[in-house]
Amino acid sequence: MAGLPPMRGPWASAWAVIASPWTTWGLGLWLALGAAMGLWSETGQHPAQGVALQLPAALLVFTLVASHLTASAARLRWAAVYAAGLATALVGGWLAGGEAGVAEVGGARPTESYSRIVAGRKAQAHLGAQLQAQLTEGGVSLTLAMKENHLGDAVLPLDGVAEAQVGRWAMHLADLAEGDEPAYARLKLTPRTGGDPIERAVRTGSATAMDDGTQIMVMRLSPDFGRALGPAAQLQIDYEGGTNTAWHFVDSPDLDARVGISPWIVELTAVASEPRLTVGVRRAGPTGAALAGFGVMLVALLGLMADQLRAERSREGAV
Amino acid sequence: MSAAVWVALVGALLPFVGGLFSSADQARTWRASAGLAAGLIAALVWISTPPVGALGHPITAEATDAAGAPVSSVVVLQRDGGRRQVRRLPLRQPVDGAVFALWAALGLGLLGAGLQLRKADVGPRGFAPALPLLGAGAAAAVFAGASGAASGEAGVRAYLERFEVGAVQSFTVPDLPWSAQPEGTLALVVAAALAGLALLSALIPQALDRRWRILLSPSRGAIVASAAVIWRMIEVGGLPWRGVEGALWAVAALLAIAGFERASALRRSTLVAAAFALAAAALAG
Numbered sequence: 001m002a003g004l005p006p007m008r009g010p011w012a013s014a015w016a017v018i019a020s021p022w023t024t025w026g027l028g029l030w031l032a033l034g035a036a037m038g039l040w041s042e043t044g045q046h047p048a049q050g051v052a053l054q055l056p057a058a059l060l061v062f063t064l065v066a067s068h069l070t071a072s073a074a075r076l077r078w079a080a081v082y083a084a085g086l087a088t089a090l091v092g093g094w095l096a097g098g099e100a101g102v103a104e105v106g107g108a109r110p111t112e113s114y115s116r117i118v119a120g121r122k123a124q125a126h127l128g129a130q131l132q133a134q135l136t137e138g139g140v141s142l143t144l145a146m147k148e149n150h151l152g153d154a155v156l157p158l159d160g161v162a163e164a165q166v167g168r169w170a171m172h173l174a175d176l177a178e179g180d181e182p183a184y185a186r187l188k189l190t191p192r193t194g195g196d197p198i199e200r201a202v203r204t205g206s207a208t209a210m211d212d213g214t215q216i217m218v219m220r221l222s223p224d225f226g227r228a229l230g231p232a233a234q235l236q237i238d239y240e241g242g243t244n245t246a247w248h249f250v251d252s253p254d255l256d257a258r259v260g261i262s263p264w265i266v267e268l269t270a271v272a273s274e275p276r277l278t279v280g281v282r283r284a285g286p287t288g289a290a291l292a293g294f295g296v297m298l299v300a301l302l303g304l305m306a307d308q309l310r311a312e313r314s315r316e317g318a319v
Numbered sequence: 320m321s322a323a324v325w326v327a328l329v330g331a332l333l334p335f336v337g338g339l340f341s342s343a344d345q346a347r348t349w350r351a352s353a354g355l356a357a358g359l360i361a362a363l364v365w366i367s368t369p370p371v372g373a374l375g376h377p378i379t380a381e382a383t384d385a386a387g388a389p390v391s392s393v394v395v396l397q398r399d400g401g402r403r404q405v406r407r408l409p410l411r412q413p414v415d416g417a418v419f420a421l422w423a424a425l426g427l428g429l430l431g432a433g434l435q436l437r438k439a440d441v442g443p444r445g446f447a448p449a450l451p452l453l454g455a456g457a458a459a460a461v462f463a464g465a466s467g468a469a470s471g472e473a474g475v476r477a478y479l480e481r482f483e484v485g486a487v488q489s490f491t492v493p494d495l496p497w498s499a500q501p502e503g504t505l506a507l508v509v510a511a512a513l514a515g516l517a518l519l520s521a522l523i524p525q526a527l528d529r530r531w532r533i534l535l536s537p538s539r540g541a542i543v544a545s546a547a548v549i550w551r552m553i554e555v556g557g558l559p560w561r562g563v564e565g566a567l568w569a570v571a572a573l574l575a576i577a578g579f580e581r582a583s584a585l586r587r588s589t590l591v592a593a594a595f596a597l598a599a600a601a602l603a604g
Contacts, residue, residue: 035569
């Protein structure tokens with residue numbers, strides 16, 4: 001304990017624990033265990049990052065220096081620089097954002113909240129606006145807006161881990177999966193007077209217009225009508241001369257050809273679901289301090305290496 | 320998987336290379352830690368495969384198509400009383416004997432580590448370091464052997480035959496062929512490779528030049544792993560506390576702590592073993 005006043009009683013015992021290399025070793029294993037437990041977290045964030053990662057790291061700042069007070073001046077210097085870098089990175093990590101979680105966004109349906117861990121439990125946190133995600137050829141297009149207030153938008157690539165800032169949030173695509181709820185009907189439309197069929201995909205609540213002015217609207221969808229008749233769509237066909245509302249079934253493709261009266265023979269080929277997008281969300285913040293912290297840690301490690309190589313060279317010279 | 324995780328894994332491997340090919344006493348400690356790392360990787364793979372169950376609980380692998388999308392089949396079942404049920408069934412490949420293999424890998428890894436830490440040799444030379452290789456190698460073989468590829472109607476039929484689903488009226492067939500690779504296969508291959516390196520160092524003991532050993536020390540590994548963290552930050556465009564980023568960060572910190580450790584080869588090598596196991600587990604994360 002060079003440079004420190006002598007300690008007695010419980011202070012000496014406490015210092016012995018802090019300065020023991022076994023304490024630093026134990027904190028390292030705590031950090032490893034904590035990081036391992038976070039690898040497969042459901043919410044896309046470490047479920048206990050404070051206790052599992054940040055607390056042992058913060059304690060390491062002190063124990064690393066304390067355990068090197070009796071080491072050589074060079075080793076103590078680089079241990080102190082590394083500890084300073086670690087402390088800076090921890091503060092930088094806090095500044096760089098937090099409140100991480102995941103938002104489930106399904107096609108046309110916007111969401112206003114996302115799941116995150118609060119006090120060890122999964123809770124819904126408000127995004128402050130409606131988040132809408134749309135799968136496009138270029139990636140996932142995100143829009144955050146509340147009525148006429150447009151807060152931000154971004155396009156996330158389908159492959160990769162990159163985040164994009166949307167409003168005050170940093171978002172990334174965490175998962176893309178097939179949705180559970182039926183979202184649109186695939187229709188094969190053939191003129192009743194004869195001709196080539198046309199294929200259309202129409203969402204629930206929207207309509208498709210044909211050249212002759214006929215409008216076909218998808219009113220409702222069912223993945224298994226009455227739990228007996230399979231996938232079905234309730235269609236409203238508006239044509240010159242009348243309106244026809246009826247259920248169409250995937251398992252009965254010739255039904256409309258036999259009993260329909262509209263100018264178009266409608267065949268329901270599939271009831272499909274929208275992809276379900278899981279978007280990782282966290283509060284965005286500046287990352288400069290965190291990067292600077294990691295930079296200082298790198299400098300400390302490089303300095304340690306330079307000292308070791310210098311010592312090795314002088315040892316060889318002496319031999 | 321991000322290339323940054325591979326870089327961190329290389330960072331954690333460097334000190335093992337330096338330690339395994341050093342003086343006889345130190346190499347023995349490092350071989351023990353290699354066995355520990357192989358066992359830890361098996362344990363982490365077991366923890367990572369939901370649901371974590373009892374010994375007999377099967378591990379299953381999700382089937383994905385060439386684009387990496389999960390594959391499922393919509394199955395129509397005929398129930399009692401003429402009732403029909405329509406179910407979307409994600410296609411999953413059970414990995415027979417996987418949990419037994421992982422437990423064996425964990426047990427043999429720890430046993431091998433324990434025997435290495437004894438002063439006297441048990442059995443012929445290379446016996447103790449061969450145990451972790453046997454465990455991790457067998458687990459990797461079980462996982463790799465389960466990666467079944469299938470396609471078309473026959474593939475779905477073969478899958479459905481595994482269950483007592485009753486009368487199947489009809490099912491849909493995925494458009495593309497699919498295959499199922501259990502998560503953790505790569506991590507187990509990495510564990511087996513490390514255990515193999517440890518066995519090699521026991522069979523062909525070779526002390527590296529001192530300068531090489533300095534270049535292959537834990538703090539050099541920490542430099543590589545810290546570079547991986549910075550790379551990942553730039554790749555992501557920020558510093559989130561997601562699982563993989565947290566693991567990368569912890570790997571770099573563990574290697575640095577090991578690098579600053581002065582007195583004990585055991586403390587140094589166990590920290591590197593934990594870092595290596597964490598980096599390997601991040602491959603499956």
